[in-house]
Amino acid sequence: xxxxxxxxxxxxxxxxxxxxxxxxxxxxxxxxxxxxxxxxxxxxxxxxxxxxxxxxxxxxxxxxxxxxxxxxxxxxxxxxxxxxxxxxxxxxxxxxxxxxxxxxxxxxxxxxxxxxxxxxxxxxxxxxxxxxxxxxxxxxxxxxxxxxxxxxxxxxxxxxxxxxxxxxxxxxxxxxxxxxxxxxxxxxxxxxxxxxxxxxxxxxxxxxxxxxxx
Numbered sequence: 001x002x003x004x005x006x007x008x009x010x011x012x013x014x015x016x017x018x019x020x021x022x023x024x025x026x027x028x029x030x031x032x033x034x035x036x037x038x039x040x041x042x043x044x045x046x047x048x049x050x051x052x053x054x055x056x057x058x059x060x061x062x063x064x065x066x067x068x069x070x071x072x073x074x075x076x077x078x079x080x081x082x083x084x085x086x087x088x089x090x091x092x093x094x095x096x097x098x099x100x101x102x103x104x105x106x107x108x109x110x111x112x113x114x115x116x117x118x119x120x121x122x123x124x125x126x127x128x129x130x131x132x133x134x135x136x137x138x139x140x141x142x143x144x145x146x147x148x149x150x151x152x153x154x155x156x157x158x159x160x161x162x163x164x165x166x167x168x169x170x171x172x173x174x175x176x177x178x179x180x181x182x183x184x185x186x187x188x189x190x191x192x193x194x195x196x197x198x199x200x201x202x203x204x205x206x207x208x209x210x211x212x213x214x
Contacts, residue, residue, distance in 0.1 A: 026056055026075075027082035028066050036061040038068070039082075048174050093212040095169040096204075105208050107191070109168035111137050117188050118168060120208060122201065124192030127166060127178040133189060134180045139163075141180040149181065157182040166195050171212040173198045 029044060030037035037046050040054035047058045057069040065078045075083060097105045097120065105120040111127075114137045121128075134141045144161035159180045166176045168191065177194040200211045 025082055025084040026068065026070070026077070028077045028079055031061055031063055031066060031079050033063070034061055036066040038066075051174055093170045095171055095210045097208045097210070099206050099208070106188070107168045109166065109191075111166055111189070112139070112164050114138060118191040119186075119188045120196070120210075121190040121192055122196060124190045125179075126160070126192045126194040127163065127176055128186065128190040128192055129178065129180055130185050130187070131180055131182045132184050133187075139180070144180065166191075168195075168210070171199065171210060173212075 024041055025039075027039040028036055029039050030046075032046075034049040035046055036058055037044060038053055038056060038058065040056055043054060045053045047053045047056075049058055049060055051058055055070065059067040059069050059074065061067070065076055065081075068075050068077060077083060095107070097107050099105055107118050107120060109116065109118055116133070116137060129137075131141065139161065141159045141161050144159035147158050147160070148155050149158045159182075161178050161180060163176045163178050164174065166173050166178075173195050196210070198213055200213060202209045202211075
């Protein structure tokens with residue numbers, strides 16, 4: 001019995017995370033290629049590779065298992081395997097943007113690692129850019145799904161694509177759906193809801209506050 005108790009204590013020590021904070025349980029509910037359904041403290045979300053959920057980063061996932069990173073600790077978990085330990089949940093990343101003279105919210109960021117400027121547009125369904133801008137960002141948008149859209153003057157070709165990463169400030173979102181409109185407009189990239197839906201948006205006076213969800 002003492003040997004069994006010793007073994008269990010050793011096993012718990014291996015599975016515990018050594019950072020002092022509240023006890024937290026991480027469990028892999030389902031596995032996909034480059035994605036996993038994670039459960040953290042009872043909350044569940046399908047997390048893509050490179051995405052963070054409740055302080056847990058999914059480094060990789062396949063049918064064989066998932067690799068997660070918590071407080072710098074790399075852990076391998078199989079299907080329905082869980083781990084309980086103590087770690088500090090990351091503070092949520094926030095961005096504060098002041099309006100320009102016209103009340104527009106401009107912010108610098110990157111698309112697939114290339115720098116660009118955005119206009120925050122909560123009325124846009126997707127991150128939206130012109131064909132000119134897409135080409136300057138080395139995006140081969142014509143490999144996307146083609147359709148058409150009616151502008152004020154005529155019908156223009158439109159492509160729907162997926163961007164590997166979009167970031168503004170310290171907020172980064174992977175696998176973002178975007179629309180590319182053939183031509184010169186819009187002149188700046190519209191930061192639409194395909195990015196903003198991964199954040200919480202609020203205002204403090206005229207200051208726009210964007211907080212990334214983990």
